[in-house]
Amino acid sequence: MSVSTKYRDQLSELKEHQKLTKQARDEHAKKAASAIKQLQRSAQQAAQDLPPAVAAVSQTLDELEQHFTEQAQAAEQALRQAPSAPDVFSVDLNRIDWQRHDFRQELLATAITSGREQLYQFNDGEQREVPRLSQLLSVNRSYVIGSHDDSQAQAAAALGAMHERVCRLTAMMPHSAKFTFIDKQGLGANFIYQSSLPRTRHVSADLQKTLEEIMADIERINRSFTMQVQSLLQFDESIRRDEGFEFIMVANFPEGLERRNIEALARIAENGPRCGKYVFLQLAPGASYPSGVSLKNFKNAVRIGSDVLDATAPGRGYVPVTPPVMQAIFDGAKAVEKQASDLSFDQGTQFSNDLSQWWQDDPTRKVSTPVGGSGAKKNDLQIWFGEGQDSVCAHGMLGATTGAGKSNLYHTFILGLACRYSPQDLQFYLVDGKQGVEFDAYRQLPHARVVSLYTSPQLARSVLQELVDTMERRNTLFTEHGVASFAEYRKAGEPGGKMARLIAVVDEYQTFFEDDRDGEGSELMLKLVSQSRSAGIHLFVGSQRFNVAGMQKQQAIFGNMHLRVGMKMTAADITALNEFQSGGKTLLRACKEVGQAVINDSLGDDSSNLSGRIFRMQDETRKTLLAQLQQKWQQTYPETTLEAPVILNGSEQPKLLENPQLLHALKSHNQRPDAAAWQAFAQLPEHLGGLGATEWYPVERPRAFWLGKKPTIYGQQALIMRCRTAENVLFIGDNAEARVGMLALMTAQLAVAHAAAQVQVFHFDGAIEGSPWHGVVHAAAQGVGLPLHELSDEQLASTLTELVTELERRRGLSAAERAEQPLIYVVLNDIQRCEALQMQEGRFGDQQPSAAGQQLQLLLQKGAELGLHLLVAADTLRGLLGVLEKSALNHFRHKVALQMTDDDSFKLLNGRQAAKLQAAGPKPIYALYVEEMQNRQEQFKPYAFHDLADLQATCASLRDALTRWER
Template structure:
């Protein structure tokens, strides 16, 4: 009666097949059948194959490569044939076994099965090493590793399926018995394989052949499909988070300790900062490795364990995206600075602020004769001194150019890393890669003792850990990481799985933190927010709000200030002052109509707020926008809302309007009237005003033009030249937007352009940038960025231009101006 021949998995699942030339094909078929049985007998994704086929060059097992279409790790990327590759794969398996023994099993678990019963979501998959035609292409080192895997692998969940070519000479100092004693041994007997076992040898064995190729592929692909998402492991955030009644229960005076995820079956991995050399953190992992998840888990859990007077965050994100936006939306009370898609200049200004804090804390410590945060809190218990976590994602962005920002950032980061430990300032640097020509000095990185390595390349594994520690290259799934608090040395490796914090769960926790802060009256100051992925918000402009709060005014401000956006550094917003002197005209150049409108509207509102409506101030808007364009009716709407004297004209009426303004310039000039009420001429979309474009015979005009002769016909372009040249000193200023520098040159010659001392440049090519602002830097501007050039001082400042104001805010502000006019 036939009985099934069964491998005792997982106790003794390894197989050794010995065959000569005639039995080689049968050995390959037996290996295929065994592999297929294991794949289909275990849960999807719980078995990984490492296949070595030096004679068949991978053809013997090519059907299994369909698994790679779903997850390359199911077959270790490919089938290995070359000696060097075989050495590397066996080294990877032995390193995996070392990790299992030393990190997971220790003296607590006898086998990987026992460990997996407790490990749950972080259970280790089984590994099967398949070798055809041993010992072809096996070096002496590879042979020793194979013996090690065969002898010790079963406890770690690593098994071998090996076919031995009996015609091949065995390696020197190798005894096949070293493999036989750890496997189920079968030998080719001429027509079939027979058990090499005293108890089973007398039983005839018929190994089931593998399925037909089409069915074989179908089965393999079905397994791969089921295993597609099994590599994703989610450790619940609830496992590491405190219970609500334990929120803010920890004290950071001596150190900061917060769980990050699971380390093995029964332990949690903590981040520990503030004692010994564990002061700063370096985090690296390729795209999709879980670096962002790690940062969210860290920030949220610190916020749950520590109160805002225990820990403060300075968050800088250089990459494209809005990872840190949630901390703004949920008003995280611990956050002092949040930068989203930050500029290098803003990041540098944050470093400068922390450098100043370093100096301030140094003075405090000397004053109270203390050495550290704990000593200060003991000496001055009523004065909170929170630890500071500076988190910079993609910190390499500081060093992409060899310029002042690069140099200053290097110096400041080095000082913060070397001196911050004594003053409770901790730096956490994240990056996708540490390679490249521009980076932070290795001497500075060497001071960062705590390393968190996620999935990365072998070269980055060397950089994030150390030259002799490449354990990070063996990480296989998102969120799987190595925590190392020994400057990257091998003995400091602690593998763990980062807890998964979904967006909804994160927001719920942050709302709870915000509510607790409000209930307990925690207010550590205003959060400074930089959102580089959007235009600046005029409604949140502090200087403009202060200007508007002064309404109503008794008289006009003589030299009013105007604001057009927000700084890209921690400093006051860029502003221009409209003095009564030559050249005080403004031109905006660039193909960003919405932002150009936002800049001009903000300036117009700023100026209007500094002139009482009954003081005679006039605003003349030459509006070239079409009615069907976004914001096409914005100027008309502003004119209706402002209580000032505002006139909006379309291109066909521009000549008449400019004639009136030019006549006013001439009148003031002839009467030396330098105190008349200001006039602001706004030209929106210069290229739409054909009447303002000079004829070919007019480009030399301007040097001798004086008062207007009533008997002489003067073109609109000549009148504009007169206004630009003579108007500013008499209180008549021009604000102009042109879409391209080429069009600007067609409408205004180089001499007339000199009358614009105030210039705003959006992104343009290097040549146009050099011609407009004496620098090619505008060619490197990104979205929502502009440059302010002040010709009188010769200065350049990058800023974020305002978006057009929303209707509700515009109605509120103009309502206050109207109320002031009637007060």
């Protein structure tokens, strides 16, 4: 292409470009003109609208200013009227009067003072301090105070901040704050006040052991969590307070600590807050860490301000607490008792106030009741006996040191079951040990069959014997009806009569084995625990420890005790335990408070441990429940008389009107029993309320008289008088309470044995006039309406003459005629004082009976088989031999000896038995019954005379009962 052509083309392109540019510029100008016109129109419109808009905005601003002013005034007024924050939030703890502070109240440290905000100043110039708060219990944190770069002064301030934290937490939570102080470098010098605190953990010389105990606590508490509870803070207060919150305070960290110590602390810091364990580290200046660890191991650590604040300065930090104030805080927290936060009984038995829901549970397979709660649950601690779906629980044992809450657990257990099961379905044998009266309140419990207090070893073993006997009677009944167990018997409709489950609750069960050289208690207990479950009989025993002195065959016995309940125990006892595995022991070590317990129903296996707190049974609640149980019985069985339990009291004398045999005789007959009825009663077994006497022949006109209580459940000390030779009674011994008491009540019982027309009673009272014993026999006879011929000293001689004449008359009668004659009793109280009977000097200087004495000895020898009996009481053998020859003693078939001298005991009984009756002290009074013909001796507790009013009340009640027979 030529140059001209090339230029022309370029020129053409240039012209075309100029044309296009002109067109674009024209179009742009048109658009700009249009936009200008639109803008001019908008400006004119805006000019018209702007004044109203400005006015509206101005009005709104005025309204907002007025609103905020009113809000500010209201807020300031509320702040003025608001109560001050609790003392424990004060930035300066030194300004509080701790002598007047109420340490009974606790304030959980979900937030804690960590400094001071700017002082708030009101318009009138008043100022108010506002503490700076930081979260504590509600967050997953550990805490660091100070720095490794601190100077010695700054380190001291950091340590002071830790001390301030200890004081503040103690003041806020005096009952639930527990501290663990670790000071390896200072050997405890940085925490010299720790012994003044109410709750601290002992730090072992082997620090790792202590840290492992804390980690074990964390594991234990973690097992108590449920899906609904994510931290200890969310637990029910009554259970949470048992655990408390623990603050692990470490001074001069990490000086003196090994790598494993730091790793353990880091694990506690990371996992502890959820379980109420919080780590505080005060860093040592210039410290170096063991290889492999550092402060970075504490991943949730946050710093606490350790600046020392002056009187009004704001910021993060603290005001140092002076030593006197520290001591005042610690003393106040330590002095006040922990406030009760117990689980109440009605939390486990919610229907306790609705009697219509009582006695609805079926005992056929098992009986159970909640006794407490664990974790977030309030009623999941259960005690049960019987057969579960895939397990059995035959018997149980409880170990708890004094003051741990053992008695309260018994009450909760007994009344929990009593509310759920009818007395026809469940019955109790309640036995207190030697020093116990805890079960005294259950005299009125409809479910109680036996209540034994101050139980002696012999009596305790008799309880076991009775339970074994009951088991054997039940097994015989099962065989007769073709069933193998209590459950099968119930399912068969109880063909042999109603049968209840029996639970024997025995406190201080070591009493079984005391003074037991032959091992009888161990044999009985082994037989019971190994065989009685199928008979519906269960044993729940308790003591201060599980294994007790004197027990034989312990392994075999404990092998049948499926239920183990542990409460607070000594560290040594826990370590020695074989009844719990390692996990159970760990839980038991955490039982520090009253009412905490560990329950295991699988022979102590660790998979079945459950720990928590037992319901608190208040005294008023127990009284109310017992009254309601009586009411429920009356509503449910209005036509059935509630059978009174057998009451045993090892420290008191028995009472005639608590004698179940006498009560059975009185209540089971609507009229005076005839000879056949008395025979049926006498041959009835003792456990059914009879005498258990096989030799009862109406032809001998037998009569029963009760003298006291044998050391067995159902055994009453009775003597049976017959028209046989020597059927006379001698009471001898120095104890007038028992001697006169037995004589008087035996006289009163003549009204039970005989109608008034069938008996004649003559009485000589040799007791000194004005003494407590004079007139006692007369008062007893008068109280039951028994005619009594009172004899003076002079009258006694003539009466004996008349009785000898009557004796001769009866000799001439036929057997049938003799049987129609009234029985005659001659009651001689304190015979040694009868002048007419005193021995006289014979021709050769020897002592011979007086004329009246000879007649008395004739009556003793010949009268009983003809229906004339003598009841004689004397204080000493020497006094008795002052009116009777020694040979006359052979005419007393029934002798009752009280404590006497060795010499008198040998002369009377050919042994020292009567000299050893009160070896354990004067109370209770013991007596020895001697049946000469059968060579039988039985020790018992006699009825005793206390005062005239008591005797009259007893006799009046007896007379009222006899009135039914005479209608």
